[in-house]
Amino acid sequence: MSEVRYVTLISDFGTEDGYVGAMKGIILNGASHARVVDVSHDIEAFNIRQAAFAVKNAAGHFPPGTIHIVVVDPGVGTARKPLVVQTSEYFFIGPDNGVFSFIYAQEGYQAFEIKPQVFGHPISSTFHGRDIFAPAAVKLLTAEPLSKFCEPAGEVVSFFEPLEKISDNEYELRVIHVDHFGNLILNLNREVWQRMAGNRTARIKLDRGFLVGIQDTFGSAPKGRLLILWDSSGYLQIAQNHGNASESLQIKTGHKLTLQLIDDEKV
Amino acid sequence: MSEVRYVTLISDFGTEDGYVGAMKGIILNGASHARVVDVSHDIEAFNIRQAAFAVKNAAGHFPPGTIHIVVVDPGVGTARKPLVVQTSEYFFIGPDNGVFSFIYAQEGYQAFEIKPQVFGHPISSTFHGRDIFAPAAVKLLTAEPLSKFCEPAGEVVSFFEPLEKISDNEYELRVIHVDHFGNLILNLNREVWQRMAGNRTARIKLDRGFLVGIQDTFGSAPKGRLLILWDSSGYLQIAQNHGNASESLQIKTGHKLTLQLIDDEKV
Amino acid sequence: MSEVRYVTLISDFGTEDGYVGAMKGIILNGASHARVVDVSHDIEAFNIRQAAFAVKNAAGHFPPGTIHIVVVDPGVGTARKPLVVQTSEYFFIGPDNGVFSFIYAQEGYQAFEIKPQVFGHPISSTFHGRDIFAPAAVKLLTAEPLSKFCEPAGEVVSFFEPLEKISDNEYELRVIHVDHFGNLILNLNREVWQRMAGNRTARIKLDRGFLVGIQDTFGSAPKGRLLILWDSSGYLQIAQNHGNASESLQIKTGHKLTLQLIDDEKV
Numbered sequence: 001m002s003e004v005r006y007v008t009l010i011s012d013f014g015t016e017d018g019y020v021g022a023m024k025g026i027i028l029n030g031a032s033h034a035r036v037v038d039v040s041h042d043i044e045a046f047n048i049r050q051a052a053f054a055v056k057n058a059a060g061h062f063p064p065g066t067i068h069i070v071v072v073d074p075g076v077g078t079a080r081k082p083l084v085v086q087t088s089e090y091f092f093i094g095p096d097n098g099v100f101s102f103i104y105a106q107e108g109y110q111a112f113e114i115k116p117q118v119f120g121h122p123i124s125s126t127f128h129g130r131d132i133f134a135p136a137a138v139k140l141l142t143a144e145p146l147s148k149f150c151e152p153a154g155e156v157v158s159f160f161e162p163l164e165k166i167s168d169n170e171y172e173l174r175v176i177h178v179d180h181f182g183n184l185i186l187n188l189n190r191e192v193w194q195r196m197a198g199n200r201t202a203r204i205k206l207d208r209g210f211l212v213g214i215q216d217t218f219g220s221a222p223k224g225r226l227l228i229l230w231d232s233s234g235y236l237q238i239a240q241n242h243g244n245a246s247e248s249l250q251i252k253t254g255h256k257l258t259l260q261l262i263d264d265e266k267v
Numbered sequence: 268m269s270e271v272r273y274v275t276l277i278s279d280f281g282t283e284d285g286y287v288g289a290m291k292g293i294i295l296n297g298a299s300h301a302r303v304v305d306v307s308h309d310i311e312a313f314n315i316r317q318a319a320f321a322v323k324n325a326a327g328h329f330p331p332g333t334i335h336i337v338v339v340d341p342g343v344g345t346a347r348k349p350l351v352v353q354t355s356e357y358f359f360i361g362p363d364n365g366v367f368s369f370i371y372a373q374e375g376y377q378a379f380e381i382k383p384q385v386f387g388h389p390i391s392s393t394f395h396g397r398d399i400f401a402p403a404a405v406k407l408l409t410a411e412p413l414s415k416f417c418e419p420a421g422e423v424v425s426f427f428e429p430l431e432k433i434s435d436n437e438y439e440l441r442v443i444h445v446d447h448f449g450n451l452i453l454n455l456n457r458e459v460w461q462r463m464a465g466n467r468t469a470r471i472k473l474d475r476g477f478l479v480g481i482q483d484t485f486g487s488a489p490k491g492r493l494l495i496l497w498d499s500s501g502y503l504q505i506a507q508n509h510g511n512a513s514e515s516l517q518i519k520t521g522h523k524l525t526l527q528l529i530d531d532e533k534v
Numbered sequence: 535m536s537e538v539r540y541v542t543l544i545s546d547f548g549t550e551d552g553y554v555g556a557m558k559g560i561i562l563n564g565a566s567h568a569r570v571v572d573v574s575h576d577i578e579a580f581n582i583r584q585a586a587f588a589v590k591n592a593a594g595h596f597p598p599g600t601i602h603i604v605v606v607d608p609g610v611g612t613a614r615k616p617l618v619v620q621t622s623e624y625f626f627i628g629p630d631n632g633v634f635s636f637i638y639a640q641e642g643y644q645a646f647e648i649k650p651q652v653f654g655h656p657i658s659s660t661f662h663g664r665d666i667f668a669p670a671a672v673k674l675l676t677a678e679p680l681s682k683f684c685e686p687a688g689e690v691v692s693f694f695e696p697l698e699k700i701s702d703n704e705y706e707l708r709v710i711h712v713d714h715f716g717n718l719i720l721n722l723n724r725e726v727w728q729r730m731a732g733n734r735t736a737r738i739k740l741d742r743g744f745l746v747g748i749q750d751t752f753g754s755a756p757k758g759r760l761l762i763l764w765d766s767s768g769y770l771q772i773a774q775n776h777g778n779a780s781e782s783l784q785i786k787t788g789h790k791l792t793l794q795l796i797d798d799e800k801v
Contacts, residue, residue: 014307014309014447015305015306015307015308015309015321016307016309016310016311016317016321016447017307017317017320017321017324017446017447018277018306018307018320018321018322018323018324018325018326019324019325019499020306020307020325021275021277021304021306021307021321021324021325021326021328022324022325022328022499023328024275024304024306024325024328024329025275025325025326025327025328025329025330025333026328028273028304028329028330029328029329029330032271032330035302036304038305077484077485122483124483124484124499125484125485126484126485126499127499130328130499
């Protein structure tokens with residue numbers, strides 16, 4: 001219990017009102033071995049997908065045992081559940097609104113619903129970061145058993161739609177996020193790909209032509225050229241070297257694309 | 268002296284020039300047991316009330332002994348005093364321009380004027396964060412007695428105007444800050460209210476009609492409805508559920524309102 | 535190896551994608567005695583001079599042994615070298631594109647080129663913060679000898695142009711940065727000045743008139759007046775008290791000015 005434990009913070013609060021400061025104070029006051037690490041407080045207001053993307057990119061690099069808090073929570077005060085999500089290495093704390101969609105898609109997890117009524121302090125309907133999520137982190141930091149303040153959550157909310165199979169060689173892909181460079185993040189990660197692809201490679205149909213083969217780096221394509229590659233944490237994306245794929249292709253979040261698996265020899 | 272001590276930082280510096288970085292370096296170099304925690308560097312330039320509001324919201328959640336530095340300082344280089352303010356749990360360091368108004372209104376405090384000439388290094392007229400406030404924090408962190416680098420400050424600057432009594436049942440309230448949601452923060456905190464109210468409840472006169480009763484949460488009012496409630500650190504505010512009270516009422520900082528104390532039965 | 539070591543971060547990444555978070559995770563996961571300190575992630579995209587200015591202002595205040603990482607890297611993925619720069623007190627890690635120009639001008643240094651192929655993990659062409667710079671910091675933190683992952687870098691890139699001598703009493707100065715207050719930062723630091731000036735003082739020719747003498751503080755000039763003074767880390771600058779020198783003089787980065795050394799008596 002006296003070993004250092006990191007708590008990362010992601011929110012759309014900005015910092016200028018001191019609300020993030022309040023959360024930091026609660027965590028540091030509740031657990032002297034905690035170290036708070038800012039990931040971002042500049043998430044666009046209510047942008048759940050941007051927050052989900054940030055926690056996906058950052059979380060896996062932290063030491064095992066790290067607690068990742070994400071408070072982008074347009075439904076604060078409504079019936080949406082406050083969650084603790086446990087994976088093999090980390091805890092995630094935040095609202096049940098999809099902010100952990102990538103985490104669910106990536107690995108095994110258990111989701112628990114926080115029961116804030118056991119906390120013994122009043123719970124506002126507007127600031128669950130202070131009243132529920134930071135106190136839940138303190139409970140984890142002080143080794144309180146999950147069963148003391150949580151129940152199994154049942155089904156959780158995810159915007160990550162699994163691949164839809166069209167035929168033996170065709171799947172329907174979905175654009176699940178457009179990052180701020182205009183890269184189109186797709187609902188397919190490397191593990192799933194490796195299981196399904198075998199010796200075959202990927203071809204994605206666009207309005208005009210195809211993209212063939214998965215590249216390792218942007219530099220594999222000439223400037224201005226579109227390409228398929230794995231993003232920094234292993235999700236398939238369509239990018240444009242020195243360009244903005246979303247603008248060039250006029251494609252946004254939610255768009256459907258067809259993925260074909262073709263024999264490597266045909267490339 | 269070797270126990271962890273937190274130092275929080277609030278400023279309107281932004282970060283891109285490295286000036287906040289310089290302050291962090293001075294603190295960490297001067298006291299190896301210090302931990303620096305960012306509260307905000309995005310305070311609007313020279314916005315003393317916004318900084319005062321942020322430190323009010325964040326400060327009280329930190330462990331006892333925490334040092335809160337606030338550098339929003341339009342008068343840097345003029346005769347305004349550099350202060351150390353001591354309360355029962357914390358130290359506050361910053362300029363004597365009102366940034367600690369809420370702290371003074373809340374609890375007992377002692378204010379000291381820093382005498383930077385004893386620091387033994389040159390004091391610029393533009394960067395007291397580096398030359399006075401961070402070094403003063405180092406002195407506190409290294410257990411130097413206040414009397415070695417401070418004198419009693421005498422009267423300090425506050426924008427917190429106390430309630431004005433109009434009659435037995437009427438007081439004049441003042442809007443002392445509009446937060447970024449448009450909530451109107453008033454010059455009345457829960458402790459003062461409890462002493463004056465007895466069994467009575469609050470009614471605030473507006474141009475059209477009244478607001479009656481103090482709610483606990485935003486959700487106590489239907490969407491779009493105005494209400495009176497305690498803010499996150501116990502100050503009375505007028506808010507609009509899912510709306511912007513300042514815009515709806517066309518009321519800004521400095522506006523006066525009439526508070527009436529009425530019998531609970533009349534509600 | 536178990537003593538606290540600080541790692542400061544400067545980037546133009548913003549925080550909202552979680553990329554800075556990934557770098558923090560790698561450092562904290564790789565070295566349990568590391569403490570990560572944000573200096574800025576709000577550097578203007580690709581603005582090497584602004585990053586150079588920030589690291590100049592912040593770096594020297596940190597404890598000896600601190601590692602300063604600067605990732606403003608428009609040339610990521612090209613042949614520009616990844617560097618470790620060692621000075622008597624610090625390590626600097628970042629791309630060889632001029633971000634350390636002020637560091638080179640200030641003191642003795644040794645520059646090394648990082649050889650990321652020894653890291654044993656794939657190196658993307660887009661995110662060297664995660665793949666090269668943070669891992670290099672971990673190597674330093676875990677006391678791996680520089681020779682194991684670096685080679686001497688040879689010549690390094692600097693935008694700091696040394697003074698050009700025109701005559702015994704005249705030098706050509708260059709504006710190397712305009713800070714966000716509009717102050718004109720010049721390519722002359724206090725050490726160089728002291729060696730060259732002797733008993734003489736400075737006079738800078740402007741389109742209309744001269745500025746004479748180096749002041750210690752802004753307040754030495756009346757409001758609105760231009761003046762020459764040392765900036766917070768000992769570089770000569772032209773500033774305007776309560777004004778914007780760059781706008782008033784219509785002078786930008788790259789502009790040349792004539793510095794005259796005149797006898798003190800003539801002032």
